[in-house]
Amino acid sequence: MHTQPDERRVVVVGGGVVGCAAAFELARAGYDVTLLERDAIAAHASGKSAGNLNPLIGTSPPQLRFAREAFALHREIAAALQAAGCADYGLAPVKRVHLGREAADRPELEQLAAACNAGNGFSSHWLDRAALQRIEPRLAQDIAFGVLTEGSFSVSSADFTRALARGAARHGAKLVIALVTGIVTRNDRAVIVETNSGAIACDELVLATGPWVAATRDWLGIEIAVAPVKGQMLRLLLPGGAPEYDFTWQSTSLYKRQAEEVWAGGTLEHCGFDTTATAEARTALLDRAARIMPMVAQAQVLEHTAALRPMSVAGGVLAGAAPGWKNVYLANGGGAKGVLLSVAIARQLRNLLHAGPGEPAPIPPPDAWSLDAAPLSRL
């Protein structure tokens, strides 16, 4: 039987969006939370993401239900952050147009339009060339059709991550900048977290270290099948200002962000832990974005970012107990959707830690969790 939540000391390792969401959920549930981050809150992918909260685009079928739950949870989290005075993270509705040039582009767009019209709060409308030119005259002339989708949201992922951390702190969590170097264990439990600035006792341990999972193998003998996938993006200032809509053509998107800015993204690169922002990616992103809006050729590049998505090898998220350990939990594998999924991963952990009477029914675990169970077995 669990002790009362407020008696348990929970250490969360990782100040990305997943660790911060976990810290926020657990702190406001009454746990004694310490969040450990080696660099800065949102220093990595969580501060360099496009911040789309869209459960329908780019979500694999097994993850769809979890992604929808996450999307719905963002409203509740927004209200909770507002109540904590931490609401300023640019949560805004998105109008996004998926563009096509030729017949081969149609099937994917038709599938997307059908998914959006399935009565789940999203909607879609087909636009012909003339309608597209009316909503954005700077679009390339050879774009023939598009699907306007509405219903999703976006956030500034850096601000969202920091808002979660601040919200956790308002609920009593301690935020500590420290590198975790090891774990002391006793009888299948983690009892002490060792850092470069001292040791911290814990009753529960949440590991949300993003792609940096190799250390977990040494600490706990668990192989976590999560790999880094690099993503580069460009922050641009377009002549004439940002468009009113987001635009996507094949794998390239132009996102309206932060008043005047447009972000062009992104790449998907399997190159280990290299986070170099490369000239090749810059050229490719600009070239492809100019196929959407030729004026991109005259845009001012404000920033070129590169970061590592923590991509689960099996394709699902990790949001559960670490195999073979009684008080260690894994919160990882957000991949290309980690900002969206962070709040559901955090809720899943809260439900696991605190399955008391009268609690809301837990979110069903992501279907892909079982796929990850095999590589997760304790060594």
Ligand SMILES: Cc1cc2nc3c(=O)[nH]c(=O)nc-3n(C[C@H](O)[C@H](O)[C@H](O)COP(=O)(O)OP(=O)(O)OC[C@H]3O[C@@H](n4cnc5c(N)ncnc54)[C@H](O)[C@@H]3O)c2cc1C
């Ligand atoms: C270009 C790009 C675009 C994206 N667009 C979207 C999008 O539109 N929508 C969406 O939902 N997602 C998007 N993502 C994905 C999303 O950004 C990630 O899935 C998410 O940020 C991962 O969060 P995380 O907390 O798991 O990992 P991270 O942000 O990597 O955080 C992990 C943290 O753990 C810390 N850490 C690791 N080891 C230790 C240690 N030993 N001690 C202390 N601290 C440690 C690290 O310093 C790091 O801060 C995008 C990603 C990229 C790169």
